[in-house]
Amino acid sequence: MDTFVMRHLPALLIATPLFAAFLMPLVGTAGRTARNAWAFLGALLTAAIGLTLAWKVWTTGTVLYVFGAATPQQTLPPDAAFPIRIMFQVDAMSALMAVIASLSALGITIYSLSAESKQSGLETFYAMLFLLIAGVLGMVVTGDLFNFFIFLEISSLAGAALVAYRIDDGVAVEAGLKYALLSTVGALAVLTAIGMLFAQYNALNMATLASRLQFTALDKVALVLLAVPLAMKCGAVPMHFWTPDTYTTAPSSVTAFLVVSSQASLYGLFRILYTLYGDLLQFSWATFGWFLIVLGILSMFIGVTMAIPQKDVKRLMAYHAVSQTGYMLLGVGVGLAVLGNADALAKYGKTAMAGGLFHIINHAMYKGLLFLTAGAVFYRCGTRNLNKLGGLGHTMPWTMVFFMIGALAIAGVPPFNGFASKLLIYESVFRFSPFLSIIAMIVSILTLASFVKVFHSMFMGPPRAEFAAAREVPAPMFIGMAILALFVVVAGLAPQPFIEHMINPAVDALVDRAGYIAAILGGR
């Protein structure tokens, strides 16, 4: 049994949430307790499988899983020289993303158990939530380009349905439609690009495609059609306009996971630039690096300046999410810009990438935590308007503590995890271009200023009569927030083990294009 599970981990990683999703309506008929238990069990199993899989990748190297083959490791059919089956290729980079996704999936599911308990139609809510989780996990572990498109669509559709879940006065549906429309157009562009690549090279497997790519004119068009929608889906300025609407209207637990879903798109963008095209871009690594850097700087600065005047706390946080995505793009962009220069890459390029990737996991945790605290305040007070809120520190002390942890982490204040990754970015980017590093620091200061304001208007001041009934959140919401907060504190106090065992292997995996290809086709 143990070996069976261990052998089929990558498949189980997707199968578990899918199974949980499709049986949810059936289990839901047995009553509330059964439904909640099923949701909890599904999330717990998914998280356990995700962590075990990542552990396996860190200890034994890339894990391959070929569907329908005689053994899961048989990448090439006996009578063909190229892979024809769908396969999952989980290297250290994918493992990092899988850990992020499965951990926050666990946190938000537990949180939802009580946060959504007043709503109706919860069977479909959880079914959609698990579909979203399956889609995101699929995006980060797949080694097949068309499969990536499928999971992208699954996560977009489930995400849009969840955004529109609280119909209320139609605003949520408006945001859901916007998200669905943009995602579909983006996904169609991705599909066109996949068609262009398949028509030329007869392969959908990323490693095979990478080994065959000639960088013809059509490949350049395909690169644009792949990179732009994925940059849009990760919320980079100037294609960020959907993020505030979507993040504001979605239920808070969903928003926390939409952040992870947008980071899966970021992963896709990095995968395509580093692994699929990689060496072919060598004549213009600086250009593509600067493409990411400029996107990053714009996102950072415009995101934070748009956040400052917001009155809706979730909308404010959504703009901060745009801003924080900029740090990841900046870090990884600097790495891409110096990819051709082995000396600079070793000196600061890899550190910048490590900072960017570390920021992905840190961001998923503290941003998720912040959205969950905003959801907790909304749950007890029924409003998200900062001008109306106040004095909650008296009645919701734990929510306040969690908010403080998240706010200090996002502002990059030690000893929280945001500081660890931002310091890596500042140090390394400074050696690339001091100016960029200074912008990054200014954005951090503005972030802190903005969150001081939020903290003050939500939690400080005398207790207000209208919120006298507000109490501390129920236990499941508390546990959901505590899981994320614990990670924020631990990764901030002791970042070294995380960087050594999770981040640096991911950086090496991303840079090592030949290794990714060799894992499938053999030989180097």
Add this chain to the structure above:
Amino acid sequence: MMSYLLLKLPYFTVVVLTLLGLAAMVFKKNLIKILMGLSLLESAVNLFLIVTGYRTDGVAPIYTNAPSLHMTLPTVQALTLTSIVIGVATSAMMLSFAMVIYKKYGTVNAEKVKKLKG
């Protein structure tokens, strides 16, 4: 010349469909028409996928009683089927969104449907 044009005709159709779809999405104000534009775009992509899979004189890869072994790899057909299924799901969901919006706002004019600001 004529046969060459005929072979390339599907690609022209793809381009025309794409442009029509994009034009509908950009210039139309009615949400339903915007969604129709999206459907056109989807059809264009599906047609593009199918066309790339066409091989002159190729036969379906069914070995029983096969007239020749000059067969086409049916991957793109499989991709297109998948893409059509996804398209149906997407259209159904977005049309139901449009329906809810009509119920709540009393209009499907994209310029009047904007309670979201900031």
